[in-house]
Amino acid sequence: MSVDAATVRKIATLARIAIKDEEVPPLVGELNQILDWVEQLGEVDTDGVMPMTSVADITAPLRTDAITDGQKEAAVLHNAPDAREGHFTVPKVVE
Amino acid sequence: MSQLTDLDIAGARDALAKGECSSEELTSAYLEAIDAAKALNAFITVLPGKAIEMAKESDARRKAGEVGALEGIPLAIKDLFCTEGVLTTAASHILDGFTPPYESTVTANLWGQGAVLLGKTNLDEFAMGSSNETSYYGPVRNPWTIDGATDGLVPGGSSGGSAAAVAANLCAGATGTDTGGSIRQPAALTGTVGMKPTYGRCSRWGTIAFASSLDQAGPMTRTVRDAAIMLGAMAGHDPKDSTSIDTPVPDYEASLEGGVKGLTVGVPEEYRVDGMPKEIEDLWHQGIEWLKTQGAEVKTVSLKRTKYALPTYYIVAPAEASSNLARYDGVRYGLRVPGDDITGMYENTRAEGFGAEVKRRILIGTYVLSAGYYDAYYLQAQKVRTLIAQDFADAFTDVDLILTPTAPEPAFGIGSKTDDPLSMYLNDVFTVPASLAGLPGISVPAGMSANGLPLGLQLIGKAFDEETVLRGGYALEQAAGFSGKPSPWWRS
Structure with missing residues (x-):
């Protein structure tokens, strides 16, 4: 499998990264170099092998469903590039 | 005593205990050394005011009889750990001006044991790199140079600033x-000790995430003893990280002197990779001889899927990164670049905020997780990861430790690999397998290359058996007797 210019543009859209026209050809080359190389994993017989979802042999711990934190509006908004009246702002999304 | 900055952690601990110096004096000496080492670019942020304040508080605690395990010891913190009220960048433009309103668990543990924060060290952007060249704040220079040459060498990465800061005192x-x-790789390239504990030993809470199933914090020090002291302070259960293990932290320093007599050390034949420089292979053989001489039994083990570890890593890690880095959207923190609409704002912010390597990995990760490719790439990689972990589990039924080189070559020139992502990735060929299996590993400086650069050997241990890894590392360190230090060309 290899990617073409259209696929690179599609992935960039999915990843929400703007790419300029001149960036596309080098990215096609670099991504294909990496994908060609990882392709070798197809050789490995993985029939009946469970995919690893956690490397640590730990059972997910349970805790009481209780509020332990909160009331930190100022701290939450402190780093926002634009916060007004206790809210994050974004460009207008509703006409 | 020559210079206060010549003291390692254990030495400084003794000097402070005997009252030969105060933490304030020690901290001042380090701040002067940092100020004179700007040419290394090891730090993104230096905190003279905060450091002196913390040192004075430590001196006051000591007077009051409160002495933590790292009381008064000045440390540098990789700028991937959130530090409350202190700029935290992950070496990325996208986190411009980010000052966390909370402290990471690992750093909170260190301050709880009395340590002093000198500053935040440079790294590859979001810890993605093996040379510290992807930092928005510029490359770090390795304090070591090739004999007679002045060309800049990389310190390795991604913890290159931390490694350079330790190597340069x-x-x-x-x-x-x-x-x-x-x-481990930057430790090898700078003649320092670096330890990655078992996944789950240190809390990941408050450490900026790269690949959550792999990320693990650890100490970078001048000696194995110092690594044991520091790890003891960093580790511990944290309810805020559900993957952090709830077992007591052993007294690591007490495990050092055990020696390797009676231990069995495995040497994996598959690590003898094509094109391995002879000096790396020779050092590996020397390591085997050192351990044998000290009474260890050495046997060959097989880790059959070793060659698949790097490609597995370069699917799993970018996939997790593409998900973790989705949070940088120009809304809640850091950089915002305007756009025509909200999607345009996201796309422009991320285009300008992320560097080339980070974008490359996000794109790869997005691709391998996308509809139609998930099974062939991501699911297959997760299955191969299971097999790689199984290979280690099988080997560890026979041996207590595994000995390998840390890196396939010594420090290389700044800019020499930046045009070829794959050749950069290959620098992690010996460290990635243990990461995929979640196992602890240590790199110990063990020798010098023909052109006068440090080389490291790696010991890998069983899960949560950091004690045996440290014990083996200490034995290697004693046998190697590595005492080299770079000449301080950077001092201004």
Whole structure:
């Protein structure tokens, strides 16, 4: 499998990264170099092998469903590039 | 005593205990050394005011009889750990001006044991790199140089600033994080000790995430003893990280003197990779001889899927990164670049905020997780990861430790690999397998290359058996007797 210019543009859209026209050809080359190389994993017989979802042999711990934190509006908004009246702002999304 | 900055953690601990110096004096000496080492670019942020204030508080605690395990010891912190009220960048433009309103668990543990924060060290952007060249704040220079040459060498990565700071005596010790080798490889390239503990040993809470199933914090120090002291302070259960293990932290320093007599050390034949430089292979053989001489039994083990570890890593890690880095959207923190609409704002912010390597990995990760490719790439990689972990589990039924080189070559020139992502990735060939299996590993400086650069050997241990790894590392360190230090060309 290899990617073409259209696929690179599609992935960039999915990843929400703007790419300029001149960036596309080098990215096609670099991504294909990496994908060609990882392709070798197809050789490995993985029939009946469970995919690893956690490397640590730990059972997910349970805790009481209780509020332990909160009331930190100022701290939450402190780093926002634009916060007004206790809210994050974004460009207008509703006409 | 020559210079206060010559003291390692254990030495400084003794000097402070005997009253030969105060933490304030020690901290001042390090701040002067940092100030004179700007040419290394090891730090993104230096905190003279905060450091002196913390040192004075430590001196006051000591007078009051409160002495933590790292009381008064000045440390450098990789700028991937959130530090409350202190700029935290992950070496990325996208986190411009980010000052966390909370402290990471690992750093909180260090301050709880009395340590002093000197500053935040440079790294590859979001810890993605093996040379510290992807930093928005510029590359770090390795304090070591090739004999007679002045060309800049990389310190390795991603914890390159921490490694350079330890090698150049700009701190008593430093924190690093290791996802595929980011503590061990820079340690090898700078003649320092770097330890990645078992996944789950240190809390990941408050450490900026790269690949959550792999990321693990660890100490970077001048000696194995210092690594044991620091790890003891960093580790521990944290309810805020559900993957952090709830078992007591052993007294690591007490495990050092055990020696390797009676231990069995495995040598994996598959690590003898094509094109391995002879000096690396020779050092590996020397390591085997050192351990044998000290009474260890050495046997060959097989880790059959070793060659698949790097390609597995370069699917799993970018996939997790593409998900973790989705949070940088120009809304809640850091950089915002305007756009025509909200999607345009996201796309422009991320285009300008992320560097080339980070974008490359996000794109790869997005692709391998996308509809139609998930099974062929991501699911297959997760299955191969299971087999790689199984290979280690099988080997560890026979042996207590596994000995390998840490990196396939000594420090290389700044800019020499930046045009070829794959050749850069290959630098982690010996460190990535243990990361995929979640196992603890240590790199110990063990020798010098023909052109006068440090080389490291790696010991890998069983899960949560950091004690045996440290014990083996200490034995290697004693046998190697590595005492080299770079000449301080950077001092201004």
